[in-house]
Amino acid sequence: MNIVVFIKQVPDTEDIKWTANNNIDRTNMDSIMNPVDKQAIEAALRIKEQNNAEITAVTMGPSKAVDVLKEAVAMGVDNAALLCDSKFAGSDTLATSKVLCAAIKEKFPNTNLIMFGQSAIDGETSQTGPNVAVRLNLPFICRVNEILEINNEYITVNSENDNYKYTYKLNLPAVICINNYIFKPRLPRINGYINSQKYFYKSYNMFELNLSDCDTGIKGSPTYVSKVYRKDDKRNCKFVENAQELASALKEE
């Protein structure tokens, strides 16, 4: 079984820098692997423990995004690939999903299961996974918090919301988005770190993915940021000195 886990490098700092076009200036920023993506890797590794599976971690980003691939290899994934081209910069979710789909079609066509983290802490749109599934015409389920069964034919998963717990069966190939805070990611072992240093990280550019520049990046993105600002809806805060005053203030309300 071939599993692809799509992961994302996200900024770790509160000090956000933007380019002149109001896009994120990712070159001058400390970055981490999106936390829930680590949990998606963990979920994939747990599948591998029970089944004969090969896991590939794939990320789209600048060359330094290779750091999150290293982390994935250290955790125990078998392969890693970077989708990297200056033409990809500024992609919105629609353009990003085109690049990720191209990676599946061109480089990993025998994938049985595609996994995502539910959402990224930077954009929090939760759209990329479903978009990829729809574009590839594959079944998908979001907010997966349990994988009940997987074989070469199908996968059954649990997903829940405020009121209900659902069990779904999806024929493979399929896409699942892993819910936050369920699959506690393992820490890499020494061997993992050694592997992550030795591994040769393949990188694919726009042409290698058979894409044109109207598909991706700013050109391929229908949505664009017109303005970014700090919202001002401040109130006048009256400070109290101690709990007693606070209790009195509460009583008045």
Added chain:
Amino acid sequence: MEPNGILIYGEFTQDYGIRNVVKQLLTKSRELKEKIWNQRICVCLIGPRINYENIISELGSYGADDVIIVSDDRLKEYNHNFHPEIFTQIAKKYPPRIILLGATEQGKEIASYCSTKLETGLTADCSDLDIGENNLLLSTRPTFGGQLTADILCSTFPQMATVMENIFKASQIEHSANAIFNWIDIDKIEKKVELVNIIKKNINTKTIENAKIIVSGGSGACKDNGFALIYQLAQKLHATVAGSREAYERGFITKSQQVGQTGKIVSPDIYIAIGISGANQHLTGIKNSGKIIAVNKDKNAPIFEHADIGIVGDLFEIIPNLIRNLDKKEEDNDQ
């Protein structure tokens, strides 16, 4: 056909009422309609074969001009295979200028599906909508972990957005809607996902959306027995417990208790934020609150700029003290 109008997904409540977010989107759409010439507001309902008369007149009273109905008894409950595809077919048949959906589980799933099929842009979890340059939809949403707010435009049609529930207020007018019944061949829709089982969860937490008083904990309360204090204080005040994203991430509250951009929008009379620094994404969820009271040890925490009453200090000292003082006040009142 030139794209015209605003198409809204008419999400149902569990007993086939209209979900509040639909009424709120209709109310907002009336405002948007004023700013672009000659647009109609249309709601698409996807549900079982029931009498839609009252629903149509209710939607009309919030500003719907047309109500498109696709009904079939296989559509009693939301279906992963059917609803997104049916909504997309309707959006193709009556190409709108703007498509709005609630940022609910259903709404977000349909929006992702529809925008990919129509190859158009989608802005998720919006906190405001307006009409911007060239009469384009201007969608406002917090970005970058809620640190900043972004105004986003879309260069393709339809322009799609999902909007947080309870961000806008709903209001009614004298107005009625036309009904348009549509038939879609459901048998032709590919069934990719099979629902094997549903279990209703026992919910014992009070819903935070309707709470009058909320005691809410953030990262500061996620250590030691911080949340035990939050619950104690809530009990004392007959309040409902909520929390920040971090409190959810760390397992102190459930998803339905999470306040903010990716959680719930609340509007209590009193919101008590304990150990919450006040990231933008959290503030989005509380700005409709009556009084906001903040307890934080960092006097520079942004929450204080958005609070009415603040106290700087250690919550592990302040909250037990506060509870004791409230007890004392009760005794005083009893005498």
